[in-house]
Structures are given as C-alpha cells and as structure tokens.
Amino acid sequence: MYDWLIVGAGFAGSVLAERLASQRNERVLLVDRRPHVGGNAHDYYNDDGILIHQYGPHIFHTNSKQIFDYLSSFTKWRPYSHRVLAEVDGMLVPIPINLDTVNQLYGLDLNSEQLADWFSARAEKVDSICTSEDVVVSVVGRELYEKFFQGYTRKQWGLDPSKLDKSVTARVPVRTDRNDLYFSDEYQFMPRHGYHRLFENMLRSSNIHVMTQTDYRDVKDRIPHRRVIYTGPIDEYFEFCFGRLPYRSLQFEHVTRDVPWHQPVAVVNYPQTKDYTRVTEYKHLTGQSHPKTTLSYEYPSDVGDPYYPVPNAENQERFKKYECLAMNTPDVWFVGRLATYRYYNMDQVVGQALSTFRRICNTVETGS
Template identity: 75%
Template sequence: MYDWLIVGAGFAGSVLAERLARDRNERVLLIDRRDHIGGNAYDCLNDDGLLIHQYGPHIFHTNAKPIFDYLSRFTPWRPYEHRVLAEVDGQRVPIPINLDTINQLYGLDLSSEELQRWFAERAEPVAEIRTAEDVVVSVVGRELYEKFFRGYTRKQWGRDPSQLDKSVTARVPTRTDRDNRYFTDTYQAMPKHGYTEMFRAMLDHPNITVALGTDFQTLGTTQRARRTIFTGPIDAYFDHCYGALPYRSLRFEHVTRNETWHQPVAVVNYPQTEEFTRVTEYKHLTGQVHDRTALTYEYPAAEGDPYYPIPCPEHQALFKRYEQRALAVPDVWFVGRLATYRYYNMDQIVGQALATFRRIDEAVPRQAHRSASAGKLNEASLALT
C-alpha cells in the first residue's frame, strides 16, 4: 500500500510527489495516462535532433523567489527574456503594445508622454470592467482592440471577447515605454537542459514510483493508496455527473525547416490572418545550436485534450458545484489547472502545489517508514524518453 496516489505527472503532481517523498519520507505512486512525465511542459528531441516543446511553448517567469529557488534544486537555468511580435496590417510589431508598436504601425514619432495622451484620446469609458473586451477598449480604444485582440481571442477561445471574463485580456499589459519583453518578472529563465530533465531530477527519489500510460479509472482498489492527490479535470473525477466543464484544446503542427533561423523572435502571433494563432521557433528559447530549425504552428480547437478552462460566469457556476462535492471527499486533494478550473501560469501551479503540501503537512500525521526503496509499478513505463 502506498501512502499517496498522485494522478498526473505535470508540475502540480510532480512537485507534491517530490515533497511528500523527500520531506515526509512517504511512499508515492505517481501515475499519468500519457507515456511521459512533465505534463504539458514536456520537451523532447525531434527526429532531427532539435529540442521542441511537444505541447507548445512554455516560458518560465516568476516574481516569487521561493518558487524559483525550489525549482533551482532540480535544474540550472539559461537566462531568457521572451519577446513576441504580432503580424498586424502587414507589419510585425511588438506585443504587448508599446511605444515602438504605435510609432511603427502608424508612422508616428511619439514620446512616452505623448503616447499616454494618444491612448487617452481613443479610450472608451466603461462603467464596469467585466469582459475581455472592456479591458482593452477602456485603455486603448476600439481600433487597437480590433487589430490586436478581437481576432486572436476569437480564434483562441472560440468566443468573442465580449463573452469572456476580463482576466483573458488583462494578462496582456499595455506599455507607454519601449520595453518589448513579454514578461517583466524578476526571474525569467529556461531550464538549461529542458523541462523533462528538470522533472526527471525532481522525481529521482526511491520513495517515488512512476507509472506511465496508466489511467486513474483503470486502477483497482488494491493499487490505490491511503490518500489521493488529483490533478486531472475535476469533472472527470466525478464522471461528469453535473455535465462536462468546457475547455479549449489545441492542435500542434511541428515542422523542421532547412534554414538556420525562420523568424527574429521565438513567437510570432497572427491576430488578423491565418487559422493558427502563433508560430514558435524553439532555438530562441533553448539556445540550441543547429543548422536547421524547429517550428510549431498552434491551432486552437473545440475538441481534444483539455488545455484552457473557458472563463465565463456560467462555467464558474458549474465548477463551483464540482468544487463543493470535492470538498466533501475525504483524503483527496484537488490541485492544478484542470482540477481547480483556473488558467494558472507554471509558477502559480508550483506555488499552489507547495502551499498544498504545507497544508497537508500541518493536517495529516506522517507515516512512519524506514528509508527504503519503493517497489516499481509498470516497470516498462519508466523509460522516460
């Protein structure tokens, strides 16, 4: 009998597995229905020897030193500041919108102070900021909203911004200076040897058994544990008894091109044209030296693996029904983006997992074990490629 069954080997599940195994000396069975660790942050070498992110670009950034320090136990870092261009009106301009964006797009020569007035003249008064549309038009006006946000958001979410919560576009700031970094966090870096190697180091403990290609629903009661941490979709845990929570999915087209570089920055967004939302070139992220380059074209989809909870009031109301039911289940913790129906960044998930561990440590008596190697379930699944 394991002390803990953890469902999902992404950030939430892996951090909790490491903490429970190392800090409490307890035995953990970590399962994932996929054939790899790392969840959506999984990276690997493609057939051409280029390191790619299988599920689209993952760029680490945080203002939380404890989170950065915790992950630094498992990886050295490659400093990296993310920059994104948007193809608008036939030009590639910085996004988030900044001083250079406006000057280039409109052929102007504004100063920062002049740009503040320029935005103010175009901003539309909104009595109450409720929707993703409200956020943008109240700051920069209708024209920039149409150029940069409406089309991209409709592709990404399958809904008009007026139907989505304000949090969707509030994530992208508007600047009046020339700072063209996508993020301004204190700590911005990429795991030097990739995310998968970081997860491998995190899970390298004799108290952790990893079973890949293993679905929670297929486990018999004898393979379960005293307590469970569930990081999958909360509605799936309860067999969708109140109905399915809506998610947006993604489809990825991975290609290798016979050129050293394809684009000037890691990501180019396409808010006005194309079916895909963005194109990622990984060598910008990884620093890999190679005479070819790997790209991913990202297509939002209504069907497929759940990636993004769709933020709107009716979906939150449905989630709250599942949340109330989850609170009544003894010895089960629900952690992570899918289990809590929130769009978290990676550092936020790590923070949530560490906070959950602290609550567990305060509330759950520790199991007394010798320091010993745990048995391995599904041994063939442990070849982490």
C-alpha cells in the same frame, strides 16, 4: 500500500510527489495517461536533434524567490528574455502594445507622454469592467482592440472577448515606453537542459513509483493507497454529474526547416490572418546551435486534451458545484489548473502545490 496515489505528472503532481517523498519519507504512486512525465511542459529532441516543446512554448517566469529556489534544486538555468511580435496590417510589431508598436503602425513619432494622451483620446468609457473586451477598449480604444485582440481571442477561445472574463486579456499589459519584453517578472529563465530533465531529477526518489500510459480509473481500485492527489479535470473525477466543464485544447503542427533561423523572435502571433494563432521557433528559447530549425504552428480547438479552462460566469457557476463536492470528498486533494479550473501559469501551479503540501503537513500525520 502506497501513502499517496497522485494523478497527473505535470508540475502540480510532480512537485507534490517530490515533497511527500523527500520531506515526509512517504511512498507515492504517480500515474499519468501520457507516455511521459512533465504534463504540457514536456520537451524532447526530435528526429533532427532539435529540442522542442511538444505542447507549445513553455517559458518559466516568476516573481517568487521561493518558487525559483525550489525548482533550482532540479535544474540549472539559462537566462532568457521573451519577446513576441504580432503580424498586424502586414507588419511585424511588438506585443504587448508599446511605443514602437503604435509608431510603426501609424507612421508616428510619439514619445511616451504623447502616447499616453493618444491612448486616452481613443479609450472608451466603460462603467463596469467585466469582460475581456471591456479591459482593452477602456485602455487603448476599439481600433487597437480589433487589430490585436478580437480576432486572436476568437481563435484562441472560440468565443468573442465580450463573452470572456476580464482576466483573459488583463494578462497582457499595455506600455507607453519601448519595453518589448513580454514578461516583467524578476526571474525569467529556461531550464538549461530542458523540462524533461528537470522532471527526471524531481522524481528520482526511490519513494516515488511512476506509471505512465496509465489511467487513474484502471488502478484506483486495484493498487492499495491511503490518499489521493488529483490534478486532472475536476468534472471527470465526478463523472460529469453536473455536466461537462468547457476546456480549450490545442493541436500542433511541428515543422523542421533546412535553414538556421525562420523568424526574428521565438513567437509570432497572427491576430488578423491565418487559421493558427502563433508560430514558435524553439531555438530562440533553448539557445541550441543547429543548422536547421523547428517551428510549431498552433491551432486552438475544442477537441483534444484539455489545456485551458474557459473563464466566464456560466462556467464558474458550474465549477462551484464541483468544488463543493471536492471539499466534501475525504482524503482527496484537488490541485492544478484542471482540478481547480483556473488559468494558472507554471509558477502559480508550483506555488499552489507547495502551499498544498504545507496544508497536508498541518493536517495529516506522517505515515498515517
């Protein structure tokens, strides 16, 4: 008899498994369909000995000392400041848009104050900011919106930004100075020995039994357990009774080149050209020294493992029906990006898992 059956060995499931095992001394069965733990953050050494992220770049960043300190129990860190370039009008320019971006694109020599006026002159008045298009055109105008956001968003989401919630493009700031860091969080690091090692350390407890390549449905009626923590797609748990929730997936082409470096930064975005959205070069992220380099070409898709909930009003309305079912399902806790249909970063998923653990401690007696 297990105290908990946890479905999904990504951050949400693994954090809760670790907390329940170490803090409550409870027995946990952690299952995942994939052949590894770590979810989409999984990394591994390829045939050439280069550490790569199987499911695209995962850069840890947070403003939460609590979350950073918690994960520091399972890994040492490598400081890393993420920079991204975008190929626009045949040039590689910084993204998020900043002073250098505009000066390079338009051959100008503006200062920060002048750039703020330049943006204001081009910004469109939007009475009610609801969509991703509204967010951008209201700040920088339509021309930069079309150069940087419209094509990229259509590729990434399969929808025009005018059909997506404002939260999608609101994630990317616009700056009037020369700051070219992609993130502004206080803590920006990479696990020194990779994510897989972090998850191995997190799941070491003898109270945790991990079963990979295992579908939840194959064990839920065969292995006794008291309670369930579910981190998969919420519509799948309820057998799609209200219809399927849309998720976007990604396909990756991993290519190793016989050169030390391929591009000047870890990630280059392609909003105007190419079928792929971006190219990642992992040695920038990991700091690994190697005579070769490995790149990932990223192709968004509607087919494949679910990665991103598609945020718009229609999908939220359907999710609310599933959420109501979830709230009335006893002894099952729904946690994580797929189970709560929210576009969370890694640190936000960790924070949600830690918060869920606190709620469990307040409502469920140990061993009951």
